[in-house]
Amino acid sequence: MIPVLLADDETMIRAGVRAILATDPEIEVVAEAADGRSAVELARAHRPRVALLDIRMPRLDGLAAGAQIRQLVPETAVIMLTTFGEDDYIARALGEGMSGFLLKSGDPRELIAGVRAVADGAAYLSPEVARRVIELGGGLLARGPAARDRIETLTEREREVLALVGAGLSNAEIARHLFLVEGTVKSYLSSIFIRLGVRNRVQAAIVAYEAGLTT
Template identity: 45%
Template sequence: MSEQIRILLVDDQQLIRVGFRLVLESEPDLVVVGEAADGASAVAEATRLRPDVILMDVRMPGVDGIAATERIVTATPTAKVIVLTTFDLDEYAFGAIQAGASGFLLKDAQRQELTGAVRAVHGGDAILAPRVTRRILDHVASRLPHTPAGSDPAAHLTERELEVFEAMARGLTNAEIAQQLFLGESTVKTHVGRVLAKVGARDRVHAVILAHRWGHATLD
């Protein structure tokens, strides 16, 4: 059996943690190594347990998920954070993304979505459900400067890389980008890696934020 992905669950509602644990541990390659009911405990447990992936609630007593994510990403950079959100918490979720989370997931996600998200983030990808991406960016669009100071991070991209960058900004998966641009998925993955390096993005989510800040994507 392949090495298990170690997961930390963070949510102030015990029933939600129990539900996620049951789903995750039904998979042979996933194991829940710890739980936390607030942000402060999450930071402590992340430091102690060094999990691979953290499922992070946003609204919690004391230290919230945004502050906790920022502290964890700084102190334990190998841990990938997936923010748990609902449509009415978009602004909070976006704050957590800016703090360094690797994606966001709806709390009512289906079993396959949850397990797939954990595996994708652990593998270095990011979780960007298009409908949630659009909702969050719509909500904060007025705060995203389209011409910030400094050089455009996409200035050094090739024409093809720019196409991939813009597709990423719309929340498309590698498979969807491949279909749209008539490329193989392995080729798209290579382009994505080059785009991240050239624009200075820490991950796919950060690349989306940069794309919208610099006007390389529209919210039509």
């Protein structure tokens, strides 16, 4: 079972997201919040596997709440729920260690896929959001030739791991694909993050995309 915390200040949005998640018998919404501060408190109390947070919320916005949850409950992966027109929030979130971005108006199947992916330790971006994140990467991320230059610092095995991160695979899936133990994959990822100068899987996945390792 994947326990999920859902936080959004709009009651109808919460109801819709909850209804979508309820279609997967392996996902359970264990707590709901209408503001960021309550989301942090509920995350500490319930310690969910995944927290789905709206970016814009009263008392504490989703980015600040997500950062606190990552610090206080590190086992909880955070997905930001966003809409078009919130580019400044998306840009800020690149460096905050969030595990994914989902578009509120996107395909409901992406919501299920995103929760399952980050619960397994992978990163997940809605395709539309991924394109905007890549465009907004700015100084945080290498682009085009610069990205290809940066991955040249990686070993052949590290590039294989990075490509699979870019394809959205979790650590366990990467381990099975490359016939490695999961602990070895984690070691490779730590080295990759340092060599590329990125802070999380989302940034690494975008570098992989920009370098042409994934499409």
